[in-house]
Amino acid sequence: MKADVVIIGSGISGLTAAALLAKHGKEVVLVEKNRNPGGSIRQFTRKNHAFDIGFHYTGCLGEGEILNLLWQHCGVLDKVNIIPASQGGYDHFEDPATGKVIRGYFSYEHLEEELIANFPHEKNGIKTYLKTIRTNCQDVPFYKTDLPLLPFLRGYKDQVNSLSSFLDKTIEDRLLRSVLEAPGFLYGVPTRKASVEVHSLVAHGYYSGAYKVAGGGQSVVNSFVDAIRATGTSLSVNAEVTSIQVKNGAVTGVTLYSGEEITCSQIIYTGHPGQSLALLPPSVFRPAYKSRVRNLQNSLSMFAVFAESEKFVDCTTGALNYYIFPKTGEILPPQSMLAPNQRIMLMTSGAPASSKELHGHGNDVTLLSTGYWKDVEPFLKNDSPRRSPEYTAWKADITDKMVTKAEERWGAISGTLTPLATATPLTFRDKLSAPSGCTYGAMHCLGQYTPDVRTRLSGFYLSGQSTLMTGVVGASVAGLVSAGEILGLEDLWRSIRL
Amino acid sequence: MTDKEVFQKIVDVLAEEFELNKEEITLEASLYEKLGLDSLDAVDMVIVLERTFNLKLANEEDIRSIWTIGDLVNFIVKKKAELTVE
Structure with missing residues (x-):
């Protein structure tokens, strides 16, 4: 399999990044190691009750606000009922x-x-x-x-x-x-x-x-999945990435648990940054960065x-x-x-x-x-x-x-x-x-610098709550920024605000 | 700490944490051009220096004024002196 960008993790960061990149012409493969997409914003069911794991309520969904703009741009806004x-x-x-x-x-x-x-x-x-x-x-x-x-x-x-x-x-x-x-x-x-x-x-x-949102986080997940699939983007569940390939200082692809390989020139990793190190050859990052990310x-x-x-x-x-x-x-x-x-x-x-x-x-x-x-x-x-x-x-x-x-x-x-x-x-x-x-990723707190979306490894970007900010809004914004690093930040930002 | 001690410590810690050649880390060496560090390394650098010298370096202006290893040595020496006075 081949793609421009492989996105690891299908929480709201990965979904947002995938929708943005696909809309702007990138061939994207979104891989999720769990059986269901959605990460912390999906629901699970018990006895006919659908329970939200993490999405209870959010800000920034009013007209002109960031989440509203993003969902509109991703083709999701008119599919969900915001209350x-x-x-x-x-x-x-x-x-x-x-x-x-x-x-x-x-x-x-x-x-x-x-x-x-x-x-x-x-x-x-x-x-x-x-x-x-x-x-x-x-x-x-x-x-x-x-x-x-x-x-x-x-x-x-x-x-x-x-x-x-x-x-x-x-x-x-x-x-x-x-x-x-x-x-x-x-x-x-x-x-x-x-x-x-x-x-x-x-x-x-x-x-x-x-x-x-009517129907909770699951309706957001479903709407994103529909929007992403409509662009021809592939979403693979039960697809755990076991290693990331690097050649001459740049990423070249990922290998899945099944043995399948996906060739790509860019990767967005939305999980906890500390866990990304295990997928990469040890020499790609310097000790200073590795110990910082490992000790978040x-x-x-x-x-x-x-x-x-x-x-x-x-x-x-x-x-x-x-x-x-x-x-x-x-x-x-x-x-x-x-x-x-x-x-x-x-x-x-x-x-x-x-x-x-x-x-x-x-x-x-x-x-x-x-x-x-x-x-x-x-x-x-x-x-x-x-x-x-x-x-x-x-x-x-x-x-x-x-x-x-x-x-x-x-x-x-x-x-x-x-x-x-x-x-x-x-x-x-x-x-x-x-x-x-941790329910909100690495702490955004005194004395701790959370990692940048960009890394020193060419083509490798971080996303998710641990990078910029927490919560549905923070993770969505991280998805925007990781897609923006690939597409051009200000250009993407301008097109979202139009 | 003397300038020399600070310099030696900086050489050791940068060689170790940023995998640089000790011979290249001279007082004149520019962090960005010669040693190849960039804005992405800035935060790692701050963390390493804070830990090594037991300092808080939370001022953007200060950090931006550092271009060479010599600037960095002077900066650390000054910060250390301020701490002793306080």
């Missing part, structure tokens, strides 16, 4: 210590009003915080789409402002601080390691609007309980997600001795069905809590695809505790919950090929 959170949509943040509830509106104006009404003595701090978030996104082309890409992407960026120090100076109230730190859950970085700059990039999207610190993992709810969880009334903070301590500590049900936990409803109304697909919810690699370390001794009975019992206990807590707090909304599946950091590691079960 904006209702006017007055918010995340429900609950403080178990006081019982107080704060609404995290998906709107700067509403959010500011709500925060000042609840914390009047912190008015100046609230204004400073929100202004800082906005200002930090002013020069970011993915938010200000009339800006060119290159000045933002090239060169060395310093990232030295600590979110913790900034909040120490700006905010006093513990609950208010937790509400402002909460977007950290959406990029998986403990607050003490977070930078104001990265926090701004994520929080700005979220304070500017939230969107669900990864984002937090999660515990996820996928459950059938007795009641239909309705999102039309305003709350998109229900969060509860831990009783004491930070909401996103670097490590946690608390049980997962005692950490920050959230309940989110299933994907809306394909209609204009923002309502659940049926009666299902997902409970999420932060996960740490340390949580599963006791079970690594006999680490094999077949889990030990101790692990299974431990997982059942966590499931039970998370369900009990959710029923206690939100039973009036959800009714009783019947868990149908649970994911731990081990599950995320194995199902998403994510080292230490």
